[in-house]
Amino acid sequence: MVKQWGKQDKNDRRGQFFGLRRVAAVNAIAFVLALVSFGPAARGHEVVPSVADMTLVDGALAFDVQANLESFVAGIDLSGVHDTGEAADTSAYDALRAMPPEDLEARFRAFWPQMAAQITIRSDQGDLEPELTGVEIPSIENTELARPSVLRFRAALPAGATTVQVGWAAPLGVLVLRQQGVEEPYSGYLEGGTISPPIELPTGSRAASWQAFADFVPIGFRQMVPLGLDHVLFVLGLLLLARQIRPLLWQVAAFTLAHSATLVLGSLGYLAVPSAIVEPLIAVSIVYVAAENIFAGGSSRWRLPLVFGFGLVHGLGLASVLEEFGMPERNVLPALLGFNAGVELGQLAVILTAFLLVGLWFRDKSWYRPVIAIPASAGGGLIGAWWFFERVLL
Template identity: 35%
Template sequence: MFFKIFIFLLFFIQSSYAHELRPAIANLNIYEEDNITNATLSIRLNLEAIIAEVDINHSNTKESKQSDKYESLRNMSAVELLEKFNSKIKNLQNKIYLISTNSNYNLVLLNIDIPGVGNTNVARDTIVDFDIQNIKDEDLKFFWDKNLGSIILRVNSPNNEDLYSKLIATGKKSDWFNPKNKKEVDFFDNIRSYTHLGFKHIIPKGLDHILFVLALFLLTPKIKPLLLQVSIFTLAHTITLFLGVLNLIKIPSVIVEPIIALSICFIAIENLFTENIKKTRPYIIFIFGLLHGLGFAGILNEIGISDGLFISSLISFNVGVELGQISVIFLSYVFIALLFQKRLWYRNKVTRPLSLIIASIGLYWFIQRLFF
């Protein structure tokens, strides 16, 4: 029975993790030429998902009816994919909007940078560059078609100052911003956005972090030892989240991600051989927590944080992460501990089998991230 569950979870979690639909990232870079304000719009996006018209209401491509078409496109070379996209270029341009109260600016395609096939288990990031000419000194608003999903917008001045940054939800528009003046972001709106972002990167997107927290929970559902483990983990990943975002510590994701997978495997395997917290476990959790924090920092560095609200954004994101972890523990407690922890067979039929499943998934991820 548990072997069947393991096979199902392994397939489901791996598919979800590898084919996750992430927000696109748009950089609107303002520049001056002969006293005329122009801009380049550089968008990092999932070109295969756009061509296949994958429904963005799904969290990953495997859930979509267009999954087979997406997989076929994902296995194409850069040249083949570009040929497929050529017929869709105009369609994409017509779905991206930079507007003022008086006009709608035209986007002219400059360049498309499509990487090679690489690891087909991971989404391929394509960069599409547009040119926008003769931007007036007026407030602007950016958005794109709701069928293209969410997008992170960054507006950069000619001297590379962050004028405006915003995570624009599906079907929403940016605030009004000026191409020459820094936009003051609403404090409470910013807190709400980054708290939601932090929560979302645990539930549903942080499957590796969810499994790590579940592995901590499975050793013992008793409140005191559980709180000890989670508190140590929280302290550790908070430290490296702050240090990582401040660029005071930098470890490449090719090192961090495999070790995060290994941490899941290690903690889950330890659950198989002990019922109590060993003296070494808190130290091990702390070390692995530091690495998980670097994973969170990588997410925030990719998205970017407005300079004016740096600390509040960082704290809000971390609060969102904690709320996600608390939700995982709460649901585990309600649906596992309250129902089964007093049963004589709890350890043999719940803790050990589930820990074995988690350890197997962690090992699978470790091998995949290290060698593929």
């Protein structure tokens, strides 16, 4: 009788083992398909803020705005999406992206009256009407990337006007507004649908240091969640292999220290590396962490220094993003610290969320790797490999 029960237990365990393998296989396929289908699209169509430089010239306000004009003309509501691929109908947007510059300019000029109605320019003497003065649209290089065009408009000031407020409607998305040509220039990050505080025209209205810090915290957070999918995948890769909190904290600390250092140096102009080198290396970092998670039983002695090295690369990538926003000249350090604080908060949110979702599985070491760690790492590694191919060859 004892032998029969022993044989039955052995068969049960064998059945559980093969059942576990089937579950792992299904999970692996699901992770890979979900991540691969989401990953590439998330890079090429990110919604980025419009950046407007405002200058007082001969009794009028002149605006130079770098923006994604295709999204405006296509009628995409940028307040409700983080990626243009999330819009209900992207066919019009994709068609506009493929247009030569002269055709897109003609379409935008026809659209301008609708956009002008969504722009608010309000002085202390009354509202101002924006007048289109020029459009610059670069040639098509890669339709998978947003085309950074420039539109120019002006608004004549009424006599006696000393302050102005600027904003635009929520569907136009976020606006980074920078005042030029004054001693204390205003610089602000305006969510779509909001309006700036009154800006002094003769002298400027530089925000306090604490305000500059606070303005750039959400920018940094947004560059990690939801826009920084490459940084998120790297951090999640660290979490997937670490079964204990101490080694994970060491790795996250090394990554944080490294990317903070190069973020500061890159943003201040002391360190410059072309994005053609930085972006593929970020993809390589994701592939490396994924491969080690899959093929190594535990962290190698080289993992911590490699994480630090890859952190230096990720920091350069974040610095290039911050450069697109343009930091306020008189509040560079507070803005930089605020951006970095936002990045760290976003990173912490990712780690805590992932740890809460999979932390309970760490207790059962026998099936955590095949069911959770390996499938998720495989999905992340495939996305990293695709990004490397995309960034080097496409």
